[in-house]
Amino acid sequence: MENRKKTVYELLSYACEHFGDVNAICRNDLNITYKDLFEIVKLRAIMYQREGCIGKYIDIKPELSIKFLIEFLSLSMAGAVVVLHEPGLRLQEFDVPVFKYVDPEKSIEEECLNFPGNNENDEEYQNISENEICTLIFTSGTSGRQKGVLLSQKNIITDAMLGYKTIGIEALKPGDRTIPVLPVFHMFGITASMLSPIYAGLSLCFIEDIKYLSRKINIIRPKILFLVPMILKALLAKAQQMLERGVIQEQYIKEKVFGGADIVVSGGAPLADYIAEGFEKYGIKVLNGYGITECSPIVTVSNHIDYKTGAVGKINNLYNTKVVIHNGCILVGGDIVMEGYYTEEENPFIFIDEERFFNTKDYGLTDDDGNLYIRGRDSNLIIMDDGNNISPEEIENRFEKYAAIEGVIVYPGKVNGNNILCITVKPTNEIIGEYSLDEIKSMVNIIIKEVNAALPSFKMIKKAVIRTEPFIKTGLNKIKRIEENTNGQCD
Amino acid sequence: MDSVINIIKHFLQNDELEINADTRLAEDLGMSSFELMELSCEFEDEYDIKFQTDEMINFQSVSQIYEFLKARAVFE
Numbered sequence: 001m002e003n004r005k006k007t008v009y010e011l012l013s014y015a016c017e018h019f020g021d022v023n024a025i026c027r028n029d030l031n032i033t034y035k036d037l038f039e040i041v042k043l044r045a046i047m048y049q050r051e052g053c054i055g056k057y058i059d060i061k062p063e064l065s066i067k068f069l070i071e072f073l074s075l076s077m078a079g080a081v082v083v084l085h086e087p088g089l090r091l092q093e094f095d096v097p098v099f100k101y102v103d104p105e106k107s108i109e110e111e112c113l114n115f116p117g118n119n120e121n122d123e124e125y126q127n128i129s130e131n132e133i134c135t136l137i138f139t140s141g142t143s144g145r146q147k148g149v150l151l152s153q154k155n156i157i158t159d160a161m162l163g164y165k166t167i168g169i170e171a172l173k174p175g176d177r178t179i180p181v182l183p184v185f186h187m188f189g190i191t192a193s194m195l196s197p198i199y200a201g202l203s204l205c206f207i208e209d210i211k212y213l214s215r216k217i218n219i220i221r222p223k224i225l226f227l228v229p230m231i232l233k234a235l236l237a238k239a240q241q242m243l244e245r246g247v248i249q250e251q252y253i254k255e256k257v258f259g260g261a262d263i264v265v266s267g268g269a270p271l272a273d274y275i276a277e278g279f280e281k282y283g284i285k286v287l288n289g290y291g292i293t294e295c296s297p298i299v300t301v302s303n304h305i306d307y308k309t310g311a312v313g314k315i316n317n318l319y320n321t322k323v324v325i326h327n328g329c330i331l332v333g334g335d336i337v338m339e340g341y342y343t344e345e346e347n348p349f350i351f352i353d354e355e356r357f358f359n360t361k362d363y364g365l366t367d368d369d370g371n372l373y374i375r376g377r378d379s380n381l382i383i384m385d386d387g388n389n390i391s392p393e394e395i396e397n398r399f400e401k402y403a404a405i406e407g408v409i410v411y412p413g414k415v416n417g418n419n420i421l422c423i424t425v426k427p428t429n430e431i432i433g434e435y436s437l438d439e440i441k442s443m444v445n446i447i448i449k450e451v452n453a454a455l456p457s458f459k460m461i462k463k464a465v466i467r468t469e470p471f472i473k474t475g476l477n478k479i480k481r482i483e484e485n486t487n488g489q490c491d
Numbered sequence: 492m493d494s495v496i497n498i499i500k501h502f503l504q505n506d507e508l509e510i511n512a513d514t515r516l517a518e519d520l521g522m523s524s525f526e527l528m529e530l531s532c533e534f535e536d537e538y539d540i541k542f543q544t545d546e547m548i549n550f551q552s553v554s555q556i557y558e559f560l561k562a563r564a565v566f567e
Binding site: 209210211212214215231234235237238241244245247428429430433434 | 503504505515517518521522523524525526528529531532542544548551
């Protein structure tokens with residue numbers, strides 16, 4: 001039986017033992033092997049333990065970099081609670097007793113990365129239990145105010161292993177490369193794009209900024225990428241533009257535009273089928289996943305061989321994880337489920353046969369093969385006068401494929417006392433710059449008619465509003481519904 | 492202005508493009524937001540300046556890029 005890793009120390013110790021001479025971290029001018037990474041992190045963990053950081057809340061500057069990764073690992077290994085949040089969030093408002101603020105760019109000297117030295121103070125390291133809280137992360141709040149989620153060492157390390165195993169271990173080999181580009185104030189950016197690769201012995205190749213992705217991708221040549229749908233959509237649009245301009249032929253897209261990457265794991269927001277199909281056309285597998293911060297965050301992810309477009313992977317029971325559909329809602333139990341909320345929230349747990357499950361409040365269903373499909377969030381559910389329940393996401397996703405539209409939000413409204421479905425549409429800036437408002441309205445009407453034609457009458461959009469200002473979004477580019485004026489004032 | 496136009500042509504890998512100050516980046520050249528973000532890297536290399544990640548997305552025409560660069564005193 002496989003030896004489970006349940007703490008950051010165990011994860012890095014395992015990586016050092018199995019992939020010691022493989023580069024864990026790469027940058028233009030820097031390579032750090034797994035052996036050296038373990039030494040650097042252990043040394044810093046001891047330093048933080050000496051400073052009294054065990055069990056203390058440490059606010060870390062949330063900017064993706066090699067030094068961020070090292071400080072996140074070091075503080076976690078030291079037993080501190082690393083506080084992750086969007087830039088600008090005022091922690092005082094949540095009464096977090098911050099012990100220390102760490103700006104990784106300032107706290108780590110560059111020489112420390114080049115000359116880790118030998119750690120002679122091993123015996124000084126104080127072991128940290130798998131049940132210790134490792135991270136306090138504030139959720140992005142798409143459907144309400146921000147919540148503080150407490151995740152233990154066991155939660156995040158189990159989830160990192162689950163992600164890698166579910167994708168399929170044979171798909172990746174030690175030393176294969178990936179490029180972390182996701183924000184580090186979301187667990188998808190931490191667990192999926194950094195910790196899972198460490199468990200797999202991949203080389204994390206850092207770039208300074210996501211805008212350099214295209215020019216670096218051909219030099220780095222990643223095997224796998226972890227991206228959000230917004231970036232996937234942009235890369236696909238770029239490939240299509242290049243084809244239209246005649247500067248590239250279709251058979252070279254994978255090599256020239258995507259650096260030869262075989263697999264892209266998509267998470268953080270719903271993925272439209274046409275994006276996955278577009279990548280497939282160029283020979284790149286898009287493995288869709290489903291997650292929620294409270295579950296560290298990966299709940300399911302597609303396998304690289306056995307996957308289905310539209311699904312978010314199969315329900316599995318790896319590492320004590322249990323996913324069940326209960327009254328239409330997805331419930332998750334096991335080691336990936338958070339310890340609880342830091343902020344005061346309604347009890348999110350329900351018990352089935354004395355077993356604790358987290359209610360994701362996301363609607364899901366499975367097919368006969370166990371593939372999971374997401375149908376929307378419970379809290380966003382629209383209940384019409386006639387009793388019909390509608391998930392706005394299900395309708396919103398149908399607008400994803402239209403290049404003229406940047407984003408939409410569907411909500412209930414009233415006309416003459418009757419409940420109807422409304423939509424606010426934000427066209428792309430290109431469309432706003434090019435066409436008059438009347439022309440845009442006609443264009444949007446045509447699109448709505450097309451979408452409505454494929455929907456039952458109770459789900460049809462009856463009123464539309466055009467907006468020219470961008471929607472307010474989370475760090476993963478999801479529209480913050482709560483901040484939009486969707487109180488039914490349709491024009 | 493010529494150097495700005497040449498950088499855009501080079502980025503789009505098409506020297507035959509007819510580009511002038513009024514050329515619109517999205518509508519006339521078909522550039523996506525992501526490409527605009529990437530285009531900023533070309534100007535960074537050429538003029539030794541730094542753009543914010545999504546700063547370029549707000550530009551709609553070639554002249555807007557030129558004016559922005561001029562304000563940063565990158566031209567000799």
